[in-house]
Amino acid sequence: xxxxxxxxxxxxxxxxxxxxxxxxxxxxxxxxxxxxxxxxxxxxxxxxxxxxxxxxxxxxxxxxxxxxxxxxxxxxxxxxxxxxxxxxxxxxxxxxxxxxxxxxxxxxxxxxxxxxxxxxxxxxxxxxxxxxxxxxxxxxx
Amino acid sequence: xxxxxxxxxxxxxxxxxxxxxxxxxxxxxxxxxxxxxxxxxxxxxxxxxxxxxxxxxxxxxxxxxxxxxxxxxxxxxxxxxxxxxxxxxxxxxxxxxxxxxxxxxxxxxxxxxxxxxxxxxxxxxxxxxxxxxxxxxxxxxxxxxxxxxxxxxxxxxxxxxxxxxxxxxxxxxxxxxxxxxxxxxxxxxxxxxxxxxxxxxxxxxxxxxxxxxxxxxxxxxxxxxxxxxxxxxxxxxxxxxxxxxxxxxxxxxxxxxxxxxxxxxxxxxxxxxxxxxxxxxxxxxxxxxxxxxxxxxx
Numbered sequence: 001x002x003x004x005x006x007x008x009x010x011x012x013x014x015x016x017x018x019x020x021x022x023x024x025x026x027x028x029x030x031x032x033x034x035x036x037x038x039x040x041x042x043x044x045x046x047x048x049x050x051x052x053x054x055x056x057x058x059x060x061x062x063x064x065x066x067x068x069x070x071x072x073x074x075x076x077x078x079x080x081x082x083x084x085x086x087x088x089x090x091x092x093x094x095x096x097x098x099x100x101x102x103x104x105x106x107x108x109x110x111x112x113x114x115x116x117x118x119x120x121x122x123x124x125x126x127x128x129x130x131x132x133x134x135x136x137x138x139x140x141x
Numbered sequence: 142x143x144x145x146x147x148x149x150x151x152x153x154x155x156x157x158x159x160x161x162x163x164x165x166x167x168x169x170x171x172x173x174x175x176x177x178x179x180x181x182x183x184x185x186x187x188x189x190x191x192x193x194x195x196x197x198x199x200x201x202x203x204x205x206x207x208x209x210x211x212x213x214x215x216x217x218x219x220x221x222x223x224x225x226x227x228x229x230x231x232x233x234x235x236x237x238x239x240x241x242x243x244x245x246x247x248x249x250x251x252x253x254x255x256x257x258x259x260x261x262x263x264x265x266x267x268x269x270x271x272x273x274x275x276x277x278x279x280x281x282x283x284x285x286x287x288x289x290x291x292x293x294x295x296x297x298x299x300x301x302x303x304x305x306x307x308x309x310x311x312x313x314x315x316x317x318x319x320x321x322x323x324x325x326x327x328x329x330x331x332x333x334x335x336x337x338x339x340x341x342x343x344x345x346x347x348x349x350x351x352x353x354x355x356x357x358x359x360x361x362x363x364x365x366x367x368x369x370x371x372x373x374x375x376x377x378x379x380x381x382x383x384x385x386x387x388x389x390x391x392x393x394x395x396x397x398x399x400x401x402x403x404x405x406x407x408x409x410x411x412x413x414x415x416x417x418x419x420x421x422x423x424x425x426x427x428x429x430x431x432x433x434x435x436x437x438x439x
Binding site: 005042043125132136137138 | 256
């Protein structure tokens, strides 16, 4: 079991699908009654509501392309064989784009699947800093 | 359900009292409860037979377990106007105890890493990761008790690392938010090495800056506002930052907004603080310079 940060980005879902996905993601995590709050699955949502970063205790096998494909097929009640995925590598961690009638969703494992929490945390912070206009509110006082 | 306040003086003061102070509250009651339970188990013992020499050590042990002299200082300061005090010293669990005593104003940790090194009062503090950790403090009870026209905030903060000071992100420490024209806000600002306090009432914003902060150690910040005195003031480690600002607008608010009233974050999921917070307290009165000077030392 490993505690780290993951991100999900909507690439082409309708709102109902996205809401369904986010609700399902909030229910993930293998230690959601842990006495330490940081071990429980928790999240934040991008300003436009179309991306989510969450942190919690997971098994690495929870996030393989196969397991994600099966999980998505259950969430959306579709045949898993109709979902494909393409992998890529970024400076923040590996990504998998899930495709069904076009790209629908991208997932990132901050720091990689077998990384430490510290490394995952650093990558998540770096990602947020690089994309701060999409995630943070700036006020001029 | 209302809890009683946790006011207990230092042990040395207790020992010098021939009669137990009447203001002993929660820790005392817990100690007495324990002894009452013992008394119930032994019919020969009842509360009237309890003597201070029996009670005081129990009180002190409980205080040492739960409190600190710094916490006592907060509880004793303008106690009638203290509406919430979250020491944030829990080692586990999601409940952030309102040590002022009103259980309905307890907070809720979301994701924070508890049990980190505290301000030096013998207790720990939580780390907020700057990604998705916060502490939700909005409650209907807090909203009802909050006074937008007269008040103070006191807290200790420490950034996670020196890079936070130059990360270009506005990171909220707390915002007591009613609406866009009425709120009290403390944040690590998006400009380098800066903390800002903003008080906005009736759409009129007054803000005070602490500039040039580079420390990665704990420091204290305080903020007061008074419509009657027509003044907002900010404090850094107990000292006033400047003379303060006047010309306050009229607070117009029907209650705090639950989506933006929290610690270590703003709005629902934005502007999250990257660092540690401790001993966050709110009053419905503008504390004096002397009070803030006292709060600025452990």
